[in-house]
Amino acid sequence: MSVHRFHxxxxxxxxxxxxxxxxxxxxxxxxxxxxxxxxxxxxxxxxHSFDNYFGALPYVxxxxxxxxxxxxxxxxxxxxxxxxxxxxxxxxxxCLNSSPEDAGPxxxxxxxxxxxxxxxxxxxxxxxxxxxxFYDPNATLADSPNDGFVRMNDGLDQPDRGIETPTEDPTMxxxxxxxxxxxxxxxxxxAIDDRYFASVIGPTLPNRFYLLAATSFGxxxxxxxxxxxxxxxxxxxxxxxxxxxxxxxxxxxxxxNGSSVSVFRPPIGTTDPNFxxxxxxxxxxxxxxxxxxxxxxxxxxxxxxEHPPEDIQRGQAxxxxxxxxxxxxxxxxxxxxxITYDEHGGFYDHxxxxxxxxxxxxxPDGISPGQCADLSDAPASEQPGAGVACExxxxxxxxxxxxxxxxxxxxxPNACATLDQLGFxxxxxxxSPFAKAHYVSHTVGDHTSILAFIEERFLNDQASGAxxxxxxxxxxxxxxxxxxxxxxxxxxxxxxxxxxAQLPVVDCxxxx
Numbered sequence: 001m002s003v004h005r006f007h008x009x010x011x012x013x014x015x016x017x018x019x020x021x022x023x024x025x026x027x028x029x030x031x032x033x034x035x036x037x038x039x040x041x042x043x044x045x046x047x048h049s050f051d052n053y054f055g056a057l058p059y060v061x062x063x064x065x066x067x068x069x070x071x072x073x074x075x076x077x078x079x080x081x082x083x084x085x086x087x088x089x090x091x092x093x094x095c096l097n098s099s100p101e102d103a104g105p106x107x108x109x110x111x112x113x114x115x116x117x118x119x120x121x122x123x124x125x126x127x128x129x130x131x132x133x134f135y136d137p138n139a140t141l142a143d144s145p146n147d148g149f150v151r152m153n154d155g156l157d158q159p160d161r162g163i164e165t166p167t168e169d170p171t172m173x174x175x176x177x178x179x180x181x182x183x184x185x186x187x188x189x190x191a192i193d194d195r196y197f198a199s200v201i202g203p204t205l206p207n208r209f210y211l212l213a214a215t216s217f218g219x220x221x222x223x224x225x226x227x228x229x230x231x232x233x234x235x236x237x238x239x240x241x242x243x244x245x246x247x248x249x250x251x252x253x254x255x256x257n258g259s260s261v262s263v264f265r266p267p268i269g270t271t272d273p274n275f276x277x278x279x280x281x282x283x284x285x286x287x288x289x290x291x292x293x294x295x296x297x298x299x300x301x302x303x304x305x306e307h308p309p310e311d312i313q314r315g316q317a318x319x320x321x322x323x324x325x326x327x328x329x330x331x332x333x334x335x336x337x338x339i340t341y342d343e344h345g346g347f348y349d350h351x352x353x354x355x356x357x358x359x360x361x362x363x364p365d366g367i368s369p370g371q372c373a374d375l376s377d378a379p380a381s382e383q384p385g386a387g388v389a390c391e392x393x394x395x396x397x398x399x400x401x402x403x404x405x406x407x408x409x410x411x412x413p414n415a416c417a418t419l420d421q422l423g424f425x426x427x428x429x430x431x432s433p434f435a436k437a438h439y440v441s442h443t444v445g446d447h448t449s450i451l452a453f454i455e456e457r458f459l460n461d462q463a464s465g466a467x468x469x470x471x472x473x474x475x476x477x478x479x480x481x482x483x484x485x486x487x488x489x490x491x492x493x494x495x496x497x498x499x500x501a502q503l504p505v506v507d508c509x510x511x512x
Contacts, residue, residue, distance in 0.1 A: 451476040
């Protein structure tokens, strides 16, 4: 499900600063570490796992990467933890990764010949936990064999047709450089992370909440978006927008069809300076005379976001426009572009989701699943279950954790899955002059790692004698900012050329 987005205030001081970024790309700026980054662009697409998109990355002919059958060593940054496959003389892949069927032999990973998956796959809070551990979905943190992908999708969204074929189970499908040439080009030229996970084992809405608030404050269902109050949601710990505003750092959401940011900051009128169109972004990125400067932080929301059943090459073409606009414009030399996906979308991944880095706490902010709390009507709404727009989450959590129904606002049952585990792996690419070339990070990250990077750059208190950066919750406080993916002193990718992606020649997207 695509969600709508946010609002804030563009400050003239920082706008003046970023407008002086300069267009001379012949000489890298002086070495100043992370402070050399003046623009962070966040592009979050929809619903694909790492294995679904980059599981075949180690097998690109003459590519820079390899796979190890014993697992990637921490210091081997040419190793990708992808699918376990054999390549034929014609380049076709036969893979060993599998997931059990209800009956018969397990379904194996295969190259999906269709770029459109119809109907959508299963990725709710409840059913994603069954995908992680089919027999004990509340125990995924202790044991996540990822053995429920086929069985859950057979039972709900992808029923068997009675005759098993090698392509019967789209959850096991993956794509290659032939399907996603632009993404594969970026992944092989710049830096990726094969240990980057969604923030929640579940759907779009809570994961996008983590990108902006470092918590979903009890929300685990995308159905909650149907009940949003007109003045937006108000997490008890605030959002990254609040922190940026507090330091006078400019930010803006550029969208084509609905803004994620507006969930927390509904636009004020039709000319709110913190909201614009993607065309506005492209104009700004090009350094068009008279255009406003590029903000310190930009959020990009696509209409063609690769959510099934859309042709994935539509979204690839969109991201290509965004990335190439920055690469060919005056802001390239001091920008970082993060490209990732909100959650796995029901597509198989073979890596078990790890414990969430948030100390030893069960939640980032003391709010358990389905017990939503916020500042909508403080102090009453700060109590467990008293937050607004939580109906979908309550129902979703109680189906996985029936014990909660007996006392919905009491102590959260110890035996039930909570918010101390990351979601399944999703693709993550860093495109920047500072990105290490053809580099694979194995550092555990999630969407709050993007927040940690923003906070390290723009919200760092060390200059004033305080330790660390401003943060929202335990999640972004403990998250790695993934700085191992960068070389700020040498800007090794400053002159790296890009290709362009085109819209699909034959678009498989269903009408309507």
